[in-house]
Amino acid sequence: EVQLVESGGGLVQPGGSLRLSCAASGFTFSSYWMSWVRQAPGKGLEWVANIKQDGSDKYYVDSVKGRFTISRDNAKNSLDLQMNSLRAEDTAVYYCARSSKAGWVFDYWGQGTLVTVSS
């Protein structure tokens, strides 16, 4: 059974940093693109970043470029999101998601971790 379990969310002040992690199991982690998708309270979904199987390619939504860094450790089956210079508008539930073999469509999702940026 595919499982994605996020951790690391919490309350952080504007300008602060936070590192999210996602533990993957039940599939060959190193064979799939992985992504982070977020959802602000009461709002829709927004893709944040994705990373290729070997970590060689990474892409980001414009609003987080230069502030967020996605990374992975295939030996540990883990995906991370380092978030720096956090803003109030980064407040959201952050989901770890697996991209299917059909492309950047997200076939499995974690339960999400809430990040709140507030003073």
Next chain:
Amino acid sequence: EIVLTQSPGTLSLSPGERATLSCRASQSVSSSYLAWYQQKPGQAPRLLIYGASSRATGIPDRFSGSGSGTDFTLTISRLEPEDFAVYYCQQYGSSPTFGQGTKVEIK
């Protein structure tokens, strides 16, 4: 960036009725790289349809997708009680973007 616009914002229907949800793209979606998700309160989204018309694993056949280019449709042939939720379309022909969602509520 491809902008996706979903309509209507809210659809009020009764169980057993047919639901038709629309997703319009600001430019053509290459290779019909269009997906649909269902999300219930407090839960993560669930993939329903990819490639505009292919059902994901385990998705009942009352869910169907159609369309190409800039206009796509999700149809639920007969609403079951568990189908009342928010539905999102997503394109993945370029940097992924989502529509704003359509809420299907019980009339």
